[in-house]
Amino acid sequence: MIRHKKISGSREVADLARKTSSSGLNGKEDSPPQGPPTAVSCSGSSSEGRIYVACDSFLMVNVNPSFSYHAMHSLLKVYGTVLHIRLLYDKDFPSNRCYVMFLSCDEVRLAVEHVASLPLAGSGFKTELLHSRNISDSDTDYIPSLFDHHSENSVPEVRQIPPPRWFVAYYRNGSENFIHASRYLAKEIGTILEGNQKKYGKGVLVRAKDITQARMLQHLPCPTDSMFETVKAHPTFDYSKGCVYSQDLYEFPEEEILAMCPSSVQKVTKMRNSTNMVLLTFSGSTLPDRVHIGTINIRVRRFVSRPFQSFSCYGYGHGKSSCKEASRCGNSSGLDSHF
Incomplete structure (x- = not known):
């Protein structure tokens, strides 16, 4: 049960504000000059200055x-920016x-003047001015900005991509002594943990x-006198791909799905020729078992991309543009020259 602190003089404050406002608008030119208005707060205290209802x-x-x-928000938002709404049905x-x-x-004053x-407004409707500091917060509060975040005019969130952790240091001459290379890297970047480096093709893989x-x-x-020619982030070790299956999510655009995803998701792709498959790119090499997207807690399955295939010879490992094999039929695998 929410307990609020009743503020004395709240109705008098509203009446005084309305009377002062109406007198300023409807006053005649030959009326005597008014004295300086009185500042009034919710507690009913006053001081010299202008009217101010806190x-x-x-x-x-x-x-x-x-x-x-x-x-309710649709009715009240015409009077200003609504921050919180809380409905209570208490016995x-x-x-x-x-x-x-x-x-x-x-x-608030504008809303109070017109809300009745x-x-x-039901039978016996009443209003009372309050200050937010006298109302305790609740997890059940309705916050309109959370639901208006994905409006058509909203700016997409820019996600901070974490720096890569896996790197490949490529040898200048194609091959070098691995022990010397490890000592050189440790001297440049500090101690490298055991198991965080190993031979990798024409270079050294470092985490x-x-x-x-x-x-x-x-x-x-x-520099030209060092054993390494360049250091590049590994193309695949710094992220992992998983797919989720949800017809509810597939109906949303990719930008909105990404906004509902946790910060570990860096990219969202809706798969073509599908009605419910969404591909998620996670930062890091560890794929989570499940992920919260909006109000859905959904299972994540590891994504296995289709192998590269030539649609000329129908072999794997190369494309049609670089295929040097004889063309074959896609149904019978027979050479096209036989038909």
């Missing part, structure tokens, strides 16, 4: 129970209550132990 929230009592959060209170928080005090004429060492490998100098 209330950014209000309470509605006897709200129409047929209104959902979304319908200890005979009436329905609704707390609404706006971005500014002026928006809206369809959400950085932390981000600092990864940055050093990215910018490792390779």
Whole structure:
């Protein structure tokens, strides 16, 4: 049960604000000059200056129970930016209550002046100005900005791609002594953990132990007198690919699916010739068993790409443009010259 601290003088504050506003608009030219207005807060205190109502929230009592959060937000957002909405149906209170928080005090005053004429006002409808600091937070609060985040005009989130951890240091002459190469790398980037380097073709495969060492490998100098010609991130070891199957997700565009994914997902691709397969590219070489996408907790299956195939000879390992074999029939594997 939410307990709120009742603020004395809240109705007097609203009445005073309305009276002052109307007097400023409807005052005649021959009326005597007004004295300086009085500043009033929610607690009813006053001081010289301008009118100021330090209330950014209000309470509605006897709200129409047929209104959902979304319908209520659609009615209230015309008066300003709604930050929080909370509906309460509690057995200890005979009436329905609704707390609404706006971005500014002026928006709250405008809403209070007009909300009684809206369809959400039930029998015996009442309002009361409040300050948000007197209303405790709740996990059940409706936050409109969370649902408006994926609007058509929203800017896609720019994800920070973590630096790669796997690198290949290529030898300048094609081959070098592996022990000398290991000592050279340790002198340049610091101690390399056991098992984090090994021979790899015409170079050395190195796994950085932390981000600092990864940055050093990215910018490792390779002068002409060094044994290494260049250092590059490994093309595949720094990410893993997994696929999920969901018709619900497939209906969304790729940008919106990515926005719903955790930060470990760097890329989303909806597979062609499919109605429910979505390919996820994860940072890191470890593929998770399951992933939370929006409100869905879904199983991740390892993605196995189709092998490279020539559609001329139908062999594997090369494409049609570089195929040097004789053309064959895709059905019978017979040479085309036989037909």
